[in-house]
Amino acid sequence: MQDEEVAAVPNCRVRAKARIIAPVQRELRLAGWLSLAAGILWPIQAGAIAWVVSGWAAGVPATDQIWTAAAVFILCAVLRASLEHRLGALLHQAADRTIERERSILISREARAPGQAGSASIASLVVQKLPLLQPWITRYHVAMVRVSVLPFLFLLLAFSQSWVVGLTLLVAGPLIPVFMALVGMAAEDASRRQMDEIGTMNEMLMERLSAMLDIRLLGGVDRAAADFSDRAESLRKKTMAVLRIAFLSSTVLELVSALGVAMVAVFVGFTLLGEINFGSWGHPLTLGQGLFLLLIAPEFFQPLRELAAAWHDRAAGFAVVAELDALDAADRVAFVGTGLPATPVAGAICIKTQDVVVLRADRQVRVPDFEFAVGETLALMGPSGSGKSSVLAALAGLLPLHEGRIIVNNCPLDADTADPWRARIAMIPQRPHFPDVTLRYWLDTGQRGADPWHALRLADATEIVERLPHGLETRLGETGGGVSGGEARRLLIARALHTGADLILADEPTADLDSETAARIIATLKKMQRDGRAIIVATHDPKLASAMDRIVEVGQ
Amino acid sequence: MRNVLRIIRLLVAADPWAMARGAALSVVVLVMGAALLGLSGWFITATGLAGLAGIGIAFDVFRPSAGVRFLALGRAASRYGERLLTHDATLRAIAALRVALLRSYARTDAKGLARLRGEIALTRIVSDVDALDGLLLRLVLPILAALLTHIVVFIVLGSLVGWSVALVIFAGYLPAAALVLIFLARRTVCLSAQAEDVGQQLRRGIIDMMRDREALIVAGQLPRSEAGLLAMDDQARAALAHLDRAERDAASLFSILVALVAMGAFAAGAYLLEGNAIGPAKAVVGLFVALALAEAVLPLRRGVAELGRMVSAAGRVAPQTAQASPAPDAAGDTGEAPLLSIKRPEFELDFFAGEAVVLTGASGAGKSTLLMQIAGIDQDDDIRIKGTRPSFWVEPELRGILAVLPQRSGLISGSVRDNLSLSGSHCDETLWAALETVALAEDIRARGGLDTRLGEAGSGLSGGQARRLSLARILLKRPEIMLLDEPTEGLDDHMADLVLTRLRTALPEALIVAAMHRGADHRIFDRSLRLVR
Numbered sequence A: 001m002q003d004e005e006v007a008a009v010p011n012c013r014v015r016a017k018a019r020i021i022a023p024v025q026r027e028l029r030l031a032g033w034l035s036l037a038a039g040i041l042w043p044i045q046a047g048a049i050a051w052v053v054s055g056w057a058a059g060v061p062a063t064d065q066i067w068t069a070a071a072v073f074i075l076c077a078v079l080r081a082s083l084e085h086r087l088g089a090l091l092h093q094a095a096d097r098t099i100e101r102e103r104s105i106l107i108s109r110e111a112r113a114p115g116q117a118g119s120a121s122i123a124s125l126v127v128q129k130l131p132l133l134q135p136w137i138t139r140y141h142v143a144m145v146r147v148s149v150l151p152f153l154f155l156l157l158a159f160s161q162s163w164v165v166g167l168t169l170l171v172a173g174p175l176i177p178v179f180m181a182l183v184g185m186a187a188e189d190a191s192r193r194q195m196d197e198i199g200t201m202n203e204m205l206m207e208r209l210s211a212m213l214d215i216r217l218l219g220g221v222d223r224a225a226a227d228f229s230d231r232a233e234s235l236r237k238k239t240m241a242v243l244r245i246a247f248l249s250s251t252v253l254e255l256v257s258a259l260g261v262a263m264v265a266v267f268v269g270f271t272l273l274g275e276i277n278f279g280s281w282g283h284p285l286t287l288g289q290g291l292f293l294l295l296i297a298p299e300f301f302q303p304l305r306e307l308a309a310a311w312h313d314r315a316a317g318f319a320v321v322a323e324l325d326a327l328d329a330a331d332r333v334a335f336v337g338t339g340l341p342a343t344p345v346a347g348a349i350c351i352k353t354q355d356v357v358v359l360r361a362d363r364q365v366r367v368p369d370f371e372f373a374v375g376e377t378l379a380l381m382g383p384s385g386s387g388k389s390s391v392l393a394a395l396a397g398l399l400p401l402h403e404g405r406i407i408v409n410n411c412p413l414d415a416d417t418a419d420p421w422r423a424r425i426a427m428i429p430q431r432p433h434f435p436d437v438t439l440r441y442w443l444d445t446g447q448r449g450a451d452p453w454h455a456l457r458l459a460d461a462t463e464i465v466e467r468l469p470h471g472l473e474t475r476l477g478e479t480g481g482g483v484s485g486g487e488a489r490r491l492l493i494a495r496a497l498h499t500g501a502d503l504i505l506a507d508e509p510t511a512d513l514d515s516e517t518a519a520r521i522i523a524t525l526k527k528m529q530r531d532g533r534a535i536i537v538a539t540h541d542p543k544l545a546s547a548m549d550r551i552v553e554v555g556q
Numbered sequence B: 001m002r003n004v005l006r007i008i009r010l011l012v013a014a015d016p017w018a019m020a021r022g023a024a025l026s027v028v029v030l031v032m033g034a035a036l037l038g039l040s041g042w043f044i045t046a047t048g049l050a051g052l053a054g055i056g057i058a059f060d061v062f063r064p065s066a067g068v069r070f071l072a073l074g075r076a077a078s079r080y081g082e083r084l085l086t087h088d089a090t091l092r093a094i095a096a097l098r099v100a101l102l103r104s105y106a107r108t109d110a111k112g113l114a115r116l117r118g119e120i121a122l123t124r125i126v127s128d129v130d131a132l133d134g135l136l137l138r139l140v141l142p143i144l145a146a147l148l149t150h151i152v153v154f155i156v157l158g159s160l161v162g163w164s165v166a167l168v169i170f171a172g173y174l175p176a177a178a179l180v181l182i183f184l185a186r187r188t189v190c191l192s193a194q195a196e197d198v199g200q201q202l203r204r205g206i207i208d209m210m211r212d213r214e215a216l217i218v219a220g221q222l223p224r225s226e227a228g229l230l231a232m233d234d235q236a237r238a239a240l241a242h243l244d245r246a247e248r249d250a251a252s253l254f255s256i257l258v259a260l261v262a263m264g265a266f267a268a269g270a271y272l273l274e275g276n277a278i279g280p281a282k283a284v285v286g287l288f289v290a291l292a293l294a295e296a297v298l299p300l301r302r303g304v305a306e307l308g309r310m311v312s313a314a315g316r317v318a319p320q321t322a323q324a325s326p327a328p329d330a331a332g333d334t335g336e337a338p339l340l341s342i343k344r345p346e347f348e349l350d351f352f353a354g355e356a357v358v359l360t361g362a363s364g365a366g367k368s369t370l371l372m373q374i375a376g377i378d379q380d381d382d383i384r385i386k387g388t389r390p391s392f393w394v395e396p397e398l399r400g401i402l403a404v405l406p407q408r409s410g411l412i413s414g415s416v417r418d419n420l421s422l423s424g425s426h427c428d429e430t431l432w433a434a435l436e437t438v439a440l441a442e443d444i445r446a447r448g449g450l451d452t453r454l455g456e457a458g459s460g461l462s463g464g465q466a467r468r469l470s471l472a473r474i475l476l477k478r479p480e481i482m483l484l485d486e487p488t489e490g491l492d493d494h495m496a497d498l499v500l501t502r503l504r505t506a507l508p509e510a511l512i513v514a515a516m517h518r519g520a521d522h523r524i525f526d527r528s529l530r531l532v533r
Helices: A002-039 A041-057 A066-110 A119-161 A163-172 A175-210 A212-217 A221-273 A287-329 A388-395 A418-422 A439-443 A453-458 A462-467 A485-498 A515-530 A542-547 B002-014 B016-053 B062-107 B110-115 B118-132 B134-160 B163-211 B213-218 B222-274 B280-297 B300-305 B307-321 B367-374 B395-401 B416-420 B428-437 B441-447 B463-475 B493-506
Strands: A350-360 A363-367 A371-373 A377-381 A401-408 A425-428 A503-507 A534-538 A550-553 B340-343 B348-351 B356-360 B383-385 B402-405 B481-485 B511-515 B527-530
Touching: A002 A041, A002 A066, A002 A119, A002 A287, A041 A066, A041 A119, A041 A287, A041 B016, A041 B222, A041 B280, A066 A119, A066 A287, A066 B163, A066 B222, A119 A163, A119 A175, A119 A287, A119 B118, A119 B163, A163 A175, A163 A221, A163 A287, A175 A212, A175 A221, A175 A287, A175 B062, A175 B118, A212 A221, A212 B062, A212 B110, A221 A287, A221 B016, A221 B062, A287 B016, A350 A388, A363 A388, A363 A401, A371 A534, A377 A388, A377 A515, A377 A542, A388 A401, A388 A503, A388 A534, A425 A485, A425 B213, A439 A485, A453 A462, A453 A485, A462 A485, A485 A503, A485 A515, A503 A515, A515 A534, A515 A542, B002 B016, B002 B062, B002 B134, B002 B307, B016 B062, B016 B134, B016 B280, B062 B118, B062 B134, B062 B307, B118 B134, B118 B163, B118 B307, B134 B163, B134 B280, B134 B300, B134 B307, B163 B213, B163 B222, B163 B280, B163 B300, B163 B307, B213 B222, B222 B280, B222 B300, B300 B307, B340 B367, B356 B367, B367 B383, B367 B402, B367 B481, B367 B511, B395 B402, B402 B463, B416 B428, B416 B463, B428 B441, B428 B463, B428 B493, B463 B493
Parallel strands: A377 A534, A377 A550, A425 A503, A503 A534, B356 B511, B356 B527, B402 B481, B481 B511
Antiparallel strands: A350 A363, A350 A371, A350 A401, B340 B348, B340 B383
16 A cells, blocks of 8 residues: 555656646757756856956956956846746746646536536636646746756866865755755645645635525524634645745755855855965966856856755646546546537427436436327426436436436437437526526527517516616526526526427426416416427426326336 | 725734734845845955965954855845745735635625625635735835845945945946836736736636536537637636736846846946055955845846736725624614514514414515515614614624525535534534434435535535425524525425424424415414515
């Protein structure tokens, strides 16, 4: 078990690299070269400064060389700025492409075939966490390239001037990667915990907000706030844990590099004073050489420190990829077909179910065998929880069949026929859910731009819309806040009528309605039947059920 | 801008002492960095000259080299302290701000609560608040620290080396850096606000799409909705690409500025040297200090590029935090008054413990509104509970005696136990008893007991089961007044009868006020009131 876990870590890193880094390898390589080119400009600038100061020591007039040196220095700076500008653009493109790809995978999968993850945590992954891949892509690889070249270059330069300075750097330098490897694991764990907490907090918050009315009325606001406060605190602690590791490691690295530089400075100082007579090649160190060494010593450590910082970005990136991988591997329930608008299936509506069993989260629902044809109305009845809604979902191809088959218009309901079949269906769900769009947009499910008033009249819903302050431009609350339960129900019915579909699948269409309105709705349904529409309802309402031609018991 | 200031005050107020120490340390870090490089440069040059002059023995090497070590260690330590203090204080303030926002959403009235869109409030509490965490850390503190450091450096350098060198650095960095930053801000303020805005739309769009999934599939609109989100993503990324470009431009200008100022300081030192005002060792100090100050200037661009995002987030968050405090809470119980009295155009009635009243009336007649009025979260001028207007009650006390079943069951993902415990914890026996009363115990037991997991918004339960679970939840409060909006929704007649009967038996002393469409003639009801619009 332990071994498996240990083996799994490098394995998932390899996968993470293959997934995120490999596709942008070319940009990263080019960016690496550009950053090297930018890095080797510094010794030239350092040389220019050293040349001027050693001229002062040799008695050259102070302002003789300064403008030449300044020109060289500034030219190098301009060159470096433009190199970095270019490489930044490359890296941004690489990261942008990656985020685009991962986002489109998530966006075009999570609603089609949802797994266990809630909508809020998926949204936080897409919007909040995917961008965390960016620093990994833009910083880590370039830092790696710089580390594998620049320190050696500066080391070589240092050795060429003084072997003691070279040796000092050689001893101090490797401490950094060793230390980094030590904090690396801790950083990765901490990042993963932080990512998890972000998801949990988002999901918890979304749920509490959606149920806020109930919570307020239950007197649970304080408790919900306390629960949420725990989550927010926990996120703070986990974020702080990540930051603490990052701060601590960067401080240690800064100390190592500062001490390395200080040792170089002190050694150079003593050598220049003539108190130390070893460490250089043949002749004693000159002032120019000393200054040059002092200027390049911090740059020897710089790439190592950059890598250490990027190490944390990589850890965060791995944590995000781990989450993406987990989502890839999740169990999903897909619907049947593609969901694209399709030419409606031809022929009069007829349905036949044969030994159908559908899977619903934790249980199986057996669909009774029945036949149904256009012009008929049918009521599905059965005790609460017996699976009436699942039967309706299966008939619309929203749930895959576990066993048996459904024949619609003489073809089995499968991936090819589901979309043309659905083009003739309208559904009236049990729980109203209003997305954040205007009523006009919401009523027009096929976005055909047709006038909704006719359908509203049919469903007895005109006055509901007229009473709303913004009429058809109103945006209702998530579950229809702004209108009463019965009104929301009538709007749902209007929407179903507005589609022009000739099979209506209605889940409790008379729920929340007073007996008069319910009677009117039933009359509307009967009228639709006379117009040639087929209607299947799932209901508890005996009045509605008795108004239907037939009753099929579910859950027997 | 006022909103930004309010948020800044809020962030600082969370732990002003830690913030102040952090701010002081951030100046210390920058000053020490400048001093370190300046001293090192001076030290090397001075020792080199002393060596050449053959007076090496007389040169005091120990104090400067100790100074170099002290500054190196001190800077690293101060940086660690500064980061830890400011980040910790900010994150604390951020966590508190999130909770305050959640509470402010909970405080709104019935209409606000019914219209509350979870995903919008979510983006406020998560995205907007996240956007604000950089306000102090990446904008205010770095700018303040950079300004102070420049002033300190100007004075010290002017008196130690020469005012011309100090002036070159001060006048070279500050106006030019300010110009670059202002230019960057003007270029990015709309872009970054837009990027944030589209990002939030994307977040809400994803939640909406996943929650509205079935309707979208049946309408053949799922691919279209996906395409809409992908287009949004393109828009967000395009804004970010422009933003990145602007930031890189600023970074390039800054690094060229550093080179120009450093060389300017170097040349100024050289001219002083030529005029014999100072020696070579002092002449190089300006150059090194100018190079070190890059550290104060370069990071500023990040915060400034985020300015638009922060301002727009502050504009949304600050008004929400400032929303009216809870209603004036006067005392409750006034002795002999009836438990509940309602005055309406149609009737004026008192209600007492143990009664059961049913409200009827056409859809839209105001049954739910009346219940919300009694519950104290809607206009309640003509309602008295024990003689006091509901909204004048102390909120927890009112919730203690009053329980409401709203029209739509608001369940949450998590276990059955989590759902039952929204208002407080109870032992398992109590929970089971409540489930038994609403005839749900059998179903829950069959599905795995109190720890059965429910999906998003309680999905996984049928409509009737969800209804009964919500009922069980309010039973657990053992209220004096029970307001039920369509309690038998989604239940068949037999089940509806069973639940109502057991409800009455379970709480014989409670006043029940129920709005019902079907089953209003049930025997538990003593009175029936018809509402007309």
